[in-house]
Amino acid sequence: MMIVENTVHQQPTFRIFCVYSKKMLCDVLLVAGNIEVPAHKLVLASCSPYFCAMFTGDMSESKAQQVEIRDVDGQTLRKLVDYIYTAEIEVTENNVQVLLPAASLLQLMDVRQVCCEFLQSQLHSTNCLGIRAFADLHTCTQLLNQSHAYAEQHFSEVMLGEEFMGLSLQQVCSLISSDKLTVSTEEKVFEAMVAWIKHNKEARLEHMPKLMEHVRLPLLSRDYLVQIVEEEALIKNNNICKDFLIEAMKYHLLPSDQRHLIKTDRTRPRTPISLPKVMIVVGGQAxxxxxxxxxxxxxxxxWYQVADLPSRRCRAGVVFMAGRVYAVGGFNGSLRVRTVDVYDGVRDQWTTVPSMQERRSTLGSAVLGDLLYAVGGFDGSTGLSSVEAYNYKTNEWMFVAPMNTRRSSVGVGVVDGKLYAVGGYDGASRQCLSTVEEYNPVSNQWGYMADMSTRRSGAGVGVLSGQLYAAGGHDGPLVRKSVEVYDPPSNTWKQVCDMNMCRRNAGVCAINGLLYVIGGDDGSCNLSSVEYYNPATDKWSLIPTNMSNGRSYAGVSVIDKPL
Structure with missing residues (x-):
């Protein structure tokens, strides 16, 4: 005896059923609103438990030639019946919110699952809370958990959106009380709480004490407690909230080895689940x-390609801020520019924000507090000492104090709330620089710090473990592979191990305790290689795989790996 299964039989069989579109041999008419959908009971029942129960049981619909389907709009019903016959359906941003509940009602669980997967692929800081609410409403447990985790992992961006401002008290408390909340500092949680209250102050002010229970004030710096928290009017006018502030101040008065004696939910550090990271390399010369x-x-x-920049760009400043990558200024092959492009990794797309006030290429850029700083650079005719800052909340650029020295091809980094401008080229003296300046945002002043041991223009500058690294660069025709590191508390530089290759105009980023130097040029050609420094071993190593092509003057940052 032989049993043969014809795996291709099903397809032509179901093609025959496409006659339903011509209303041939149909034995039931489904009605939703003013739309009528002819179909075959046998086909519907074979694919949908909902229709199976309707047509094979004792329900009156089993014998009816016309059946009204409630709670589903006609167009959606037609799409789902089409799916039953063709196994094809298009899920879009415009139809997913009606398709999913309709698929749930008709018990088309594969369509429901596809809708959930589509929504999961669309998660973003601007919509994750709405998707979470939608998933909760329709009992999509996996999507609910994914969207909640996304909100926790991207809280610094989520807190800026309208969805967050529309949450209920219980929902805000649930979010900010989570140990898994991912924030750079507890300041973000305090700022989010204050912003939520002020969004509807009259109705929400009474909730301040309840929210403050979940802000871990002891984990904030003493300076922030005194300068920001204590001065916040919402705190000053509420005795219960002042008690939380006093608790935090007492915590800071204790020696570090005795702080464990104060055990509350507010002294427990958060333990976020870290997202996998990728390094992004933007533009450059090649x-x-x-x-x-x-x-x-x-x-x-x-290595893999993502969305191209809207236009050619090299010698730009590139930073990661508030969940997005900013490419600031640079050179487009013809002109120095002041435009700013912004990359959203989740959506894999670039948009633009307001331009800087000055054209700048070979500038330095960094994020300090909530501001993006564009430092020095070259405007096409002269080196710049000017500095401007972008506030992503107000979407505006403003000038801050200029440096003492004009610096193009300058490297910058942020350590302990101070911005450092390292080396570069002074067009006035026509010299590569060994000097370093420090910017204090509180006093809005620049001051000179200890010089590097050697002149470096186009050095790769990065921060690792609270220290500032200057890698490579050049002094005239000599391209360097030497590296030195600056320790701010002692105001001293020291040499560390040389890189494997001479590099100038390379990108730099730090992750997982390692400092990466990407591309650049060696004086004769652009480099596609990447090497990293391990301070524990004082050793540089090349990563196994090179970029797709050599790049110098590229911008580099680290971002969350898109889901």
């Missing part, structure tokens, strides 16, 4: 200005 952007997956050791 050898001319390019639009290409590629990412490196540290775990998989592979």
């Amino acid at each position: 050898p001319k200005a390019i639009r290409s952007v590629e990412c490196y997956d540290f775990k998989e050791d592979r």
Whole structure:
């Protein structure tokens, strides 16, 4: 005896049923609103438990030739019946919110699952709370958990959106009380709480004490407690909230080895689940200005392309701020520019924000507090000492105090609330620089710090473990592979191990206790290689896989790996 299964039989069989579109051999008419959908009971019942129960049981619909389907609009019903016959359906942003509940009602669980997967792929800081509420309403447990985790992991961006401002008290408390909340500092939680109250102050002011229970004030710095929290009017006018502040101040008065004696939920550090990271390399010269952007997956050791820049850009400042990558200024192959492009990794797309007030290429850029600083650079005719800052909340640029020295090809980094401008080229003296300046945002002043041991223009500058690294660069025709590191408390520089290759105009980023130097040029050609420094071993190593092509003057940052 032989049993044969014809795996291709099903497809032509179901093609025959496409006659339903011509109303041939149909034995039931489904009605939703003013739309009528002819179909075959046998086909519907074979694919949907809902229709199976309707047509095979004792329900009156089992014998009816016309059946009204409630709680589903006609167009959606037609799409789902089409799916039953064709196994094809298009899920979009416009139809997913009606498709999913309709699929749930008709018990088309594969369509429901596809809708959940689509929504999961669309998660973003601007919509994750809405998707979470939608998932909760329709009992999509996995999507509910995914969207909640996304909100926790991207809280610093979520707190800026309208969805957060529309949450209920219980929902805000649930979010900010989570140990898994991912924030750079507890300041973000305090700021989020204050912003939520002020969004509807009259109705929400009474909730201040309840919210303050979940803000871990002892984990804030003493300066922030005194300068910001204590001065906040919402705190000053509420005795219960002042008690939380006193608790935090007492915590800071204790010696560090005795702080464990104060055990409350507010002294427990948060333990977020870290997201996998990728390195993003933006534009650059290869050898001319390019639009290409590629990412490196540290775990998989592979490079892959993402959305191109809107226009060619090299010699730009590139930073990560508030969940997005900013490409600031630079050179487009013809002109120095002041435009700013912004990359959203979740949506894999670039948009623009207001331009700087001055054209700048070979500038330094960094984020300090909530501001993006554009430092020095070259405007096409002269080196710049001016500095401007972008506030993403107000979407505006403003000038701050200028440096004491004009610096193009300058490297910048932030350590302990101070901004450092390292080396560069002074067009006035026509010299590469060894000098370093420190910017204090509180006093809005620049001051000179200890010089590097050597002149460096186009050095790769990065911060690792509270220390400032200057890697490579050049002094005239000599391209360097030497590296030195600055310790702010002692105001001293020291040499560390040389890189494997001479590099100038390379990108730099730090992650997982390692300092990466990306591309650049060695004086004769652009480099596609990447090497990293391990301070524990004082050793540089090349990563196994090079970029797709050599790049100098590219911008580099680290971002969350898109889901």
